[in-house]
Amino acid sequence: MKRFIGFIKKEFYHIFRDRRSLFILFGMPIAQILLFGFAITNEINNVDIAILDHSKDATTTEIINKISASKYFSIKQIIEKEADIESVFQKGHVKAVLNFEKDFSKNLIKEHRATVQIITDATDPNTANTISNYVNAILQQYQKDVNKDITIVYQIIPETRMVYNPELKSVYMFVPGVMTIILMLVSAMMTSISITREKELGTMEILLVSPLKPFQVIIGKVFPYIFLSIINAVVIVMLSVFIFKMPVEGSLFLLALESILFIISALALGILISTISATQQTAMMISLMGLMLPVILLSGFIFPISSMPLPLQVISNIIPAKWFIIIIKGIMLKGVGLQFIWKETMILLGMTVFFIALSVKKYKIRLE
Amino acid sequence: MNNNKVIQVEGLTKMFGDFTAVNAITFEVDKGEIFGFLGANGAGKTTAMKMLIGISNPTSGNANVAGFDVFTHTENIKKNIGYMSQKFALYDDLTVRENITFFGGIYGLSRKRIKEKSDALIEELGLQNVANKLVGALPLGWKQKLSFSVSLIHDPKIVFLDEPTGGVDPITRRQFWELIYKAANQGTTVFVTTHYMDEAEYCDRVSIMVNGKIEALDTPKKLKEQFKAENMNDVFLKLARG
Numbered sequence: 001m002k003r004f005i006g007f008i009k010k011e012f013y014h015i016f017r018d019r020r021s022l023f024i025l026f027g028m029p030i031a032q033i034l035l036f037g038f039a040i041t042n043e044i045n046n047v048d049i050a051i052l053d054h055s056k057d058a059t060t061t062e063i064i065n066k067i068s069a070s071k072y073f074s075i076k077q078i079i080e081k082e083a084d085i086e087s088v089f090q091k092g093h094v095k096a097v098l099n100f101e102k103d104f105s106k107n108l109i110k111e112h113r114a115t116v117q118i119i120t121d122a123t124d125p126n127t128a129n130t131i132s133n134y135v136n137a138i139l140q141q142y143q144k145d146v147n148k149d150i151t152i153v154y155q156i157i158p159e160t161r162m163v164y165n166p167e168l169k170s171v172y173m174f175v176p177g178v179m180t181i182i183l184m185l186v187s188a189m190m191t192s193i194s195i196t197r198e199k200e201l202g203t204m205e206i207l208l209v210s211p212l213k214p215f216q217v218i219i220g221k222v223f224p225y226i227f228l229s230i231i232n233a234v235v236i237v238m239l240s241v242f243i244f245k246m247p248v249e250g251s252l253f254l255l256a257l258e259s260i261l262f263i264i265s266a267l268a269l270g271i272l273i274s275t276i277s278a279t280q281q282t283a284m285m286i287s288l289m290g291l292m293l294p295v296i297l298l299s300g301f302i303f304p305i306s307s308m309p310l311p312l313q314v315i316s317n318i319i320p321a322k323w324f325i326i327i328i329k330g331i332m333l334k335g336v337g338l339q340f341i342w343k344e345t346m347i348l349l350g351m352t353v354f355f356i357a358l359s360v361k362k363y364k365i366r367l368e
Numbered sequence: 369m370n371n372n373k374v375i376q377v378e379g380l381t382k383m384f385g386d387f388t389a390v391n392a393i394t395f396e397v398d399k400g401e402i403f404g405f406l407g408a409n410g411a412g413k414t415t416a417m418k419m420l421i422g423i424s425n426p427t428s429g430n431a432n433v434a435g436f437d438v439f440t441h442t443e444n445i446k447k448n449i450g451y452m453s454q455k456f457a458l459y460d461d462l463t464v465r466e467n468i469t470f471f472g473g474i475y476g477l478s479r480k481r482i483k484e485k486s487d488a489l490i491e492e493l494g495l496q497n498v499a500n501k502l503v504g505a506l507p508l509g510w511k512q513k514l515s516f517s518v519s520l521i522h523d524p525k526i527v528f529l530d531e532p533t534g535g536v537d538p539i540t541r542r543q544f545w546e547l548i549y550k551a552a553n554q555g556t557t558v559f560v561t562t563h564y565m566d567e568a569e570y571c572d573r574v575s576i577m578v579n580g581k582i583e584a585l586d587t588p589k590k591l592k593e594q595f596k597a598e599n600m601n602d603v604f605l606k607l608a609r610g
Contacts, residue, residue, distance in 0.1 A: 006473030010462065017461045017502075202455025208423050209451040210474045211443065 003212065007220035014194065015224060021190065029182045029232050033239045036174035044130050048076035049096045050088045055104035063116075063142055067098070072134050089121050096120045096131045175240040176328045177301030179233060180321045183259065184295050186229045187266035188273065189287035191222050195274035196283040214363060222267045229263045230256075249335025255328065258341075261348055262324040268355035269320075275362040295321040323348045373432075374399050374526055374557045375420065380429035382415050389415040391580035392429060397573075399525075402548060402558045404571030404588075408608050411577040413561045414530060420559070421528050422446050434525045447475075450519035450527035450556075454534055458515050460504030464495055467503055468518060475522035489517050509540030516547055520556065527551065529560040533567065545570050565601040574600070576607050583607050 015021050049067075053060050068075050076094050079085065088094045099117035101107070108114040118135050120128035195218070198204040207217050237255070240246040248255065269291065277283040296302060298312060299321035305313055316322050323344040330336045330344075338345065375397035382390040390412045397403045407413040418424035420433050422442030431438040434448035458467045465486055472482035490499050493513055503511060512532065519527055529548075533541045545567065552558050560571070568574050568588060575585040584591055584607055588600055597603045 003474050003476060006470055010459070010466070010470045013462055013466060014459070201459075202453050202457040203459060205423070205453050205455075206451060206457045206471075207474070209421050209446060209449070210471075211446045211476065212474050213443075 004216065004220060007212075007216075008223055011194070011221065011224040015228070024190065025186060025228055025232070028185070029178075029236055030239065032178050032182065033175070033236055034243075036178050037240070037244050044072050044127060044134065046074050047072060047095050047127075047131060048093045049073050049098060049131075050077040050079055050085075050094045051075055052079045052082070052085065052097060052099045054102040055100055055106075057103075057105040059105040059108060059114075060100045063100075063139065064098075066142055067135070067138055070134075070138060085119060094121070095124075095127060096135070098135065172246055172333060173301075175236070175244070175246055176325050176332065177299070179236045179259075179328065180262070180299065180301065180324050181292065181295055182232055182236060183229050183263055184266050184291055184321060185287075186232055187225055187263050188270035188291050189284065191225050191267055191270035192273035192277065192283040192287055193280050194225075195221050195271065196277055196280050199274075200279055215360075218271060218363070222271065225267060225270075226260075226263055229266075230260065233259045233263075246332065248332050250331035250337065254338060255331045258324070258327050258331065258345065258348075261345070261352060262320065265320050265348060265352035265355055268352060268359055271359040272355060272362060275359060294319050298322070299325055301325060320348055320351050323351075372399050373397065374434055375403075375559065376430075376432040377420070378430045380416070380419060380431050381427045382412075382419060382424065383427045388580050390419070390426075393577070393580075393582045395575055395582060395585055397526075397557060397559060399557055400552055400555050402552050402560065402570065402572045404568050404574035405559060405561045405577070406565075406568055406574055406604065407561075407577030412580040413577050416577070417528055417530060417559070417561060421449060421451055447522075448525045450522070450524035452515055452519040452527070452529050452532050454531040456508070456511055456515060458503050458511060458518065461502060463502055464490065464499050464506075464514065467514070468521065471518045472521050477522060485521055489521070493517060509536050509543070512536060512540070513544060513547060516544065520551060524556065526557040526559060529558065531561055531563060533562065533564065541567070565599065565604055568600040568604075576604060578607055 015025065051064055053064065064075070067073050073096075077088055079088060079097070082099075085097050085099070088097065097119045099119060101115045101117075104114045104116070116139070118132050120131050122128040195204075198207065198221075204217075208214060212220075233256075237248065241248060270287070273283055273286050273290070277286055298305075298308075298316045298319050300316065301321070305316050305322065308316065327341045327344050327348070330341045334340075373396045375395075377396070378394050379392045380390060380394070381388065381392050393416060405413050405417065415424065419426045419438060420431060422433075422438060422445045426438060433445045436442075436444040436448070438445065459470070462470065468486040468489060469482055472485060477485065486499075490496055493510070495510070495514070498506060498510075503514070506514070516527075516529070516532065519529075533544055536544070541564070548558055548560070548570075560567075562568065571588065573585065573587050574591060575582050576591075577583070584594070584603070586594065591597075591603050592599065595603045595606050597606060
């Protein structure tokens with residue numbers, strides 16, 4: 001036990017004396033959460049739009065006022081003819097043009113239907129989509145207000161209600177993803193680098209010749225990173241709760257347990273990487289290409305798995321991060337207990353056991 | 369078993385697939401002896417050494433190190449030997465004192481003993497002024513002397529040195545060998561591989577490996593007579609060229 005404490009102490013010296021690892025360990029999680037939370041967002045705010053109003057009557061004015069009053073849009077320009085639409089888009093500031101048809105009010109009253117065209121700049125499809133949804137929502141609301149005294153029979157008004165994240169805050173989507181990436185990065189990349197570092201420097205050989213058993217060496221190497229990963233997870237959850245007001249609906253205890261399980265599976269991957277790479281550079285490349293990219297692209301963090309082509313959907317199943325993201329979204333946003341995520345937990349547990357067994361086996365072969 | 373023989377090797381062999389890296393080597397090393405283990409690159413000396421220090425399993429043969437069998441008691445062997453590899457192997461980002469403390473710790477020395485040892489070692493090497501400086505800031509020669517002293521921290525019966533003086537100047541090498549003599553005088557057996565033939569002259573006995581076999585084994589003086597050579601360099605060249 002005394003030997004073990006000495007070993008851990010040495011590991012912490014390594015970590016705290018290396019600015020690069022310190023930055024990856026503590027600077028990166030905070031920077032990533034803040035970046036994803038503030039800068040990279042799917043919400044729209046003060047989007048510039050232009051109006052082409054062919055009727056200029058009471059109804060269109062009222063609608064335009066409603067749109068203008070919302071915090072989502074600001075009316076940048078009023079244009080007079082169809083031909084100008086192209087040119088306002090080309091200037092690039094205006095993301096959408098609302099084109100009200102002629103005799104809007106008259107049509108609405110006489111024929112019970114009037115048309116407004118929403119033209120969006122789809123060079124950025126996500127934004128275009130969001131804009132059109134927001135405009136629709138405002139129009140629906142207006143329609144409801146106008147019609148509230150009149151009963152129209154046989155009218156179906158679809159009312160969409162977003163549950164668990166009613167304001168569609170993108171930070172809710174990013175926090176679980178960023179947490180997954182950070183834990184993966186710290187646990188897998190940092191451990192694989194720190195183990196290969198000892199190999200590269202030749203100190204690993206000295207350690208193996210010492211009375212320490214190989215598994216003691218490995219546990220000594222990974223233990224500090226378990227500890228630091230847990231601290232990181234706590235920091236991320238606190239940032240998201242206190243700065244982004246993200247709720248943690250479920251049990252914190254369960255969240256902690258699941259996080260530790262994921263950390264251990266990432267550590268096992270890190271050990272596995274260190275057994276197959278001879279230098280720190282190789283370890284870093286394998287961690288980045290082999291772990292980080294799939295975590296970012298295939299885990300469902302940014303791109304929804306259900307809209308991927310089938311082969312990628314199948315592949316996504318072998319990525320531990322996918323299951324972890326499902327689990328923490330469940331706990332944080334839906335507040336579910338273990339009975340709803342036991343399947344994902346079992347898969348993650350199985351993967352962890354498999355990675356540990358494989359790295360132990362690989363490690364032994366290397367010693368021969 | 370003769371208690372004076374700290375290493376006894378008989379027909380020790382290591383195969384990698386079809387390739388025989390070490391081919392049935394046999395030798396003995398006495399207590400307190402400085403035993404030179406020579407050979408060209410790829411002759412099999414590092415592989416042979418790895419079997420003796422318990423990090424590589426022999427394919428066949430017998431070997432006994434510090435009174436323990438290399439097949440069954442590697443854990444006991446590890447407690448009784450020191451090892452310094454050709455790569456300099458202290459931690460650059462730890463101070464001199466932290467390095468000594470760490471290695472003392474993994475060999476299970478008590479805190480009090482580590483303190484005593486560190487003080488003695490720092491004084492012996494004249495490192496008082498840099499004891500709390502990072503090892504990375506020290507000149508290579510100092511690092512190597514420190515590394516050697518650290519490999520002796522648990523008073524091992526045998527110390528294995530794998531090309532310990534690679535890349536240092538002749539004066540530092542000289543000082544390094546003085547440390548080796550001192551350790552040998554105190555009863556530690558020294559098992560050393562080297563490329564420098566002048567260093568071979570400092571050894572009590574020398575073995576020369578060629579293609580996995582020990583082709584010559586005797587005192588440097590007798591080897592020179594046997595091969596009618598001026599110095600160990602000529603002995604080595606005659607043997608290695610066959």
